[in-house]
Amino acid sequence: MDDDLLTIGTFAARARLSAKALRLYDRLGLLAPAHVDESSGYRYYRAGQVERARLVAMLRQLDMPLARVAEVVAADGPEAADRLAAYWADVEARVAGQRTLVEYLRGRLSGRSSEMYGKFVVETVEVPEQVVISEMRHVLAGELPVWIGASLGRLESAARECGGITAAPFVVYHSEVSMESDGPAESCVPVADAAAARAWVDKHGRTEGTKVRVEPVRRLAYTRITKAQVAHPQIMAAFEAVEEWIAREGLEQAGPCREVYFADWDAAGAEDPVCDVAFPVS
Numbered sequence: 001m002d003d004d005l006l007t008i009g010t011f012a013a014r015a016r017l018s019a020k021a022l023r024l025y026d027r028l029g030l031l032a033p034a035h036v037d038e039s040s041g042y043r044y045y046r047a048g049q050v051e052r053a054r055l056v057a058m059l060r061q062l063d064m065p066l067a068r069v070a071e072v073v074a075a076d077g078p079e080a081a082d083r084l085a086a087y088w089a090d091v092e093a094r095v096a097g098q099r100t101l102v103e104y105l106r107g108r109l110s111g112r113s114s115e116m117y118g119k120f121v122v123e124t125v126e127v128p129e130q131v132v133i134s135e136m137r138h139v140l141a142g143e144l145p146v147w148i149g150a151s152l153g154r155l156e157s158a159a160r161e162c163g164g165i166t167a168a169p170f171v172v173y174h175s176e177v178s179m180e181s182d183g184p185a186e187s188c189v190p191v192a193d194a195a196a197a198r199a200w201v202d203k204h205g206r207t208e209g210t211k212v213r214v215e216p217v218r219r220l221a222y223t224r225i226t227k228a229q230v231a232h233p234q235i236m237a238a239f240e241a242v243e244e245w246i247a248r249e250g251l252e253q254a255g256p257c258r259e260v261y262f263a264d265w266d267a268a269g270a271e272d273p274v275c276d277v278a279f280p281v282s
Helices: 008-015 019-027 047-061 066-074 077-109 113-117 141-159 194-208 234-248
Strands: 043-045 122-127 130-137 170-173 185-190 210-215 218-226 258-261 273-280
Touching: 008 019, 008 043, 008 047, 019 043, 019 047, 043 047, 047 066, 066 077, 077 234, 113 234, 122 234, 130 141, 130 194, 141 185, 141 194, 141 210, 194 210, 218 234, 218 258, 234 273
Parallel strands: none
Antiparallel strands: 122 218, 130 185, 130 210, 170 185, 170 258, 218 273, 258 273
16 A cells, blocks of 8 residues: 555644544545555545635535535635635525524514615506416415516517507516515516517416416506615515504405516616505505
8 A cells, every 4th residue: 555645644734633623524525535445435635635625614604505516626726716606695695695584583572663664655556457478386485586587578569569568567466475485476567569469478488387368457556666675574564564454444455466567687786666566555
C-alpha cells in the first residue's frame, strides 16, 4: 500500500471532520477515499484531499443540500463560485420572505390585524359578462408567480388571434393556494371573439388545458395594491381586508376570489398599483 496514504482517523483529524462524516461523504459521492482495503474495508485518504473535505464541511455549514454541495465541489473555480452565489441568493430571498411573514404573523397574533386592514381601501365595481380564454392548473404557492406570468403570457398571445383583449386579465382561485394546498388556480384573459377563441383552443390549446367560457356579470368588492404588495404575505392581508369589509357591510361572497392584473407588470415600479384583489359579492 502507498506510504503516502492516511488512515481515516488521521485524515479526519487533519480535515477537522469526524470519521462518521467522511463515511457519509463517501456514500454520497462527495469525497471518495483514495484507497479501500479489500480485506479489511479500511478507508485511506491522501493529504491532497484535505482541502476538498474542508470545502464540503464549510458548504454544509451553510445548510446547503448535499445535491448542491456535489454540484459546487465538482465545478471549476469560477463556476463553483457562481454556483455558491446562486445558492446564497436563493437563501437570502427565502429569508427575506420569511422575515416579512414573521412581521405579518406578529401583527395577527398581537391583535393588530385591524391596523393592517385599515391600510386597504375597499370599493365595489360592476363587471359585465365576459368571454374568457382560460388555463387552469393545480399549483402550490411557491410555483404561483412563475405560472401566472407564463400562463397569462400564453393566453394574451392567443387573445390577439381571437379579436383582441377586451379587459384586464385575472386569476381566479377556485380553492386555497398555499405551500400545502394546490388550488386549482385559473388564469383568464377576456377576448372579443368567442368563435375565434374556441377555434384557437381546438387547434392549439389542449396541451395546456386551455378552454373558453363565459364569465357572468359580477359585482366585485376589491382593493387596489402595488407591485410590492402582490408578494406573499402582503397580499394575504389584502385578501383578509376585503373579506372583513364584506362581512362588515353585510354582504355575502358570491364566488371564488381573484386577482385582476390591469397594469404592465414589467414596466411597473414597486410602489405602482398593478393589481386588484377582489371577491364577487351579492
